[in-house]
Amino acid sequence: MALLEVDNLSKAFGGVKAVQDVSFAVERGLVYSVIGPNGAGKTTLFNLITGIYTPSEGDIRLEGQSIAGIAPHALALKGMARTFQNLQVCMNMTALENVMVGAHLQLDRNLVKAMLRFPGLARRDRELRDEARELMRFVGLESYWNLGASSMPYGALKRLEIARALAAKPQILFLDEPAAGLNSRETAEIDELVRKVADNNVTVVLVEHDMKMVMNISDRILVLDYGKKLTEGTAREVRENPDVIAAYLGSNV
Amino acid sequence: MSGVRRHYSLMLLAAVLLLLPLVLPNNFYYDIVIRMAINAIIALGLNLLIGFAGQISLGHAGFIGIGAYASAILPTHFGWHPLLAMAAGAAIASSIAAILARPIFRLKGQYLAMATLGMGIIIAIVIKNEAAYTGGPDGMPVAPIGLMGFEIAGEKQWYWVLAATLLFSFWAAKNLIDSPFGRALRALHGSEVAAQVMGVDIVRYKVAIFVLSAFFASLMGSVTAHYIGFVTPNIADFFHSIELVTMVVIGGMASIYGSLIGAVLLTALPQALSTFEGWETVVFGSILMTCMIFMPKGLVPTLAARFGRNGREDP
Numbered sequence A: 001m002a003l004l005e006v007d008n009l010s011k012a013f014g015g016v017k018a019v020q021d022v023s024f025a026v027e028r029g030l031v032y033s034v035i036g037p038n039g040a041g042k043t044t045l046f047n048l049i050t051g052i053y054t055p056s057e058g059d060i061r062l063e064g065q066s067i068a069g070i071a072p073h074a075l076a077l078k079g080m081a082r083t084f085q086n087l088q089v090c091m092n093m094t095a096l097e098n099v100m101v102g103a104h105l106q107l108d109r110n111l112v113k114a115m116l117r118f119p120g121l122a123r124r125d126r127e128l129r130d131e132a133r134e135l136m137r138f139v140g141l142e143s144y145w146n147l148g149a150s151s152m153p154y155g156a157l158k159r160l161e162i163a164r165a166l167a168a169k170p171q172i173l174f175l176d177e178p179a180a181g182l183n184s185r186e187t188a189e190i191d192e193l194v195r196k197v198a199d200n201n202v203t204v205v206l207v208e209h210d211m212k213m214v215m216n217i218s219d220r221i222l223v224l225d226y227g228k229k230l231t232e233g234t235a236r237e238v239r240e241n242p243d244v245i246a247a248y249l250g251s252n253v
Numbered sequence B: 001m002s003g004v005r006r007h008y009s010l011m012l013l014a015a016v017l018l019l020l021p022l023v024l025p026n027n028f029y030y031d032i033v034i035r036m037a038i039n040a041i042i043a044l045g046l047n048l049l050i051g052f053a054g055q056i057s058l059g060h061a062g063f064i065g066i067g068a069y070a071s072a073i074l075p076t077h078f079g080w081h082p083l084l085a086m087a088a089g090a091a092i093a094s095s096i097a098a099i100l101a102r103p104i105f106r107l108k109g110q111y112l113a114m115a116t117l118g119m120g121i122i123i124a125i126v127i128k129n130e131a132a133y134t135g136g137p138d139g140m141p142v143a144p145i146g147l148m149g150f151e152i153a154g155e156k157q158w159y160w161v162l163a164a165t166l167l168f169s170f171w172a173a174k175n176l177i178d179s180p181f182g183r184a185l186r187a188l189h190g191s192e193v194a195a196q197v198m199g200v201d202i203v204r205y206k207v208a209i210f211v212l213s214a215f216f217a218s219l220m221g222s223v224t225a226h227y228i229g230f231v232t233p234n235i236a237d238f239f240h241s242i243e244l245v246t247m248v249v250i251g252g253m254a255s256i257y258g259s260l261i262g263a264v265l266l267t268a269l270p271q272a273l274s275t276f277e278g279w280e281t282v283v284f285g286s287i288l289m290t291c292m293i294f295m296p297k298g299l300v301p302t303l304a305a306r307f308g309r310n311g312r313e314d315p
């Protein structure tokens, strides 16, 4: 059984059919990419799978269990984590604290124990601080660890979101355009980072416009166009598919 | 921040509280300091809600009123022990907060402001109208409170009670902010959607912090009632709610010590301005406006940034 299965998924916003009858499956341990021109429905697809939107139709299964319509915080408990195309970093916190929030579900969230700073809770928090710092090193942000998120540059914030998502120890990680707005050197670093994540047995679902990165890194690729599945296959199959070439030439990408 | 450093600011606060009696010349000044402490504790609870979790409440005086009147009514009319009455008040205020919070926190921004505003006004009206129990607009006297056969009386004793409560509150608030619960609160303020995908059940957290701040507001309402020995419906009214929000905003949102500074300033200013005879409200308003124009983030965060701490105040 595939880790993630999406069956005939549709989402309409009023008259706009953002996702139409899309089906695919992601095997555990793969890097699975979703590509398509602007407005193809990639982010909407992520929002449906991660519980931000409820599907108009269709089903989503994680490890065989239907998860369509489940709230995002409950999905986090099932090992889902994601980053956002439009950054969603908590600017009112430090970089390190952002990463620590990622570990939310592994911690004791009791209010009274927190106020009285129970020793166990305080100890776990200190350990977490070290773990979060380690994660920041992993994504190449060690020099920022003590900084407020609001004073970090854009490229660093992109990586901070990845570190935060990894802190959740997800089994499946959704990355929505992690290299968007980055220069070629930064993009190469993200490419390398995604590989490292995948090597750590995290299944990665990637949306990315940088074709070089997508073609190099992906085990399989899903192509969306106007909300519909155009094709799905290996990098090579996708690259040679005439429909894909037409869709991309048609939209000047 | 860990170990001893965590507690520098608390130790400083403790030292100030210990030494303050040496310089307070008479009961008039004790009284002002006690009111500052009460306001600081309420503002602190409100700051957790407004500054840290990013949710507004314009009805918090309602909760203070519930605590104050529980402490006035239950011992007088029903012979309850004042401590039990205080606990009952806090339980009632928390329950009302919990029941209201779920529907309220599905709303945002101005809706939330309106909903909490309405809630505060309703509580104030009930207090005014139930004259048989509350004394109506004239208010009612409150029995003294005792701890283990020892009655708290006089400004000096109340000072120590409140100094200890203040210190404890600031310690607890600092702990909370720097805990998984507190980080979840701040995260949902920073980005609700990010907090959700990290596993934070945002409605639950908003409800929890609203209930907590209502709980503390009610407790401090009880303390106020016993300290003054008399309550009037003014304690629950809209202007009191606004005054508390102003303390939070002027002192600095999401700043623990901002709540303290805001409470100290807003309690002291009207006294200091009393020489302006009739114009004090105008001067008061002008000072507040000037503060907000030049320090929109509030006093403590602005000053902390000025004196270089990465723009982030140690919470």
Ligand SMILES: Nc1ncnc2c1ncn2[C@@H]1O[C@H](COP(=O)(O)OP(=O)(O)OP(=O)(O)O)[C@@H](O)[C@H]1O
Binding pocket: A013, A016, A017, A018, A036, A037, A038, A039, A040, A041, A042, A043, A044, A045, A085
């Ligand atoms: N919340 C929403 N309300 C209404 N329409 C929406 C909403 N979200 C997305 N859409 C529409 O759905 C379509 C797909 O948008 P989506 O953001 O999923 O595209 P995308 O493939 O991620 O594009 P891009 O590459 O530009 O990020 C677009 O036409 C968009 O305008």
Ligand SMILES: [Mg+2]
Binding pocket: A042, A043, A044, A085
């Ligand atoms: Mg998108």
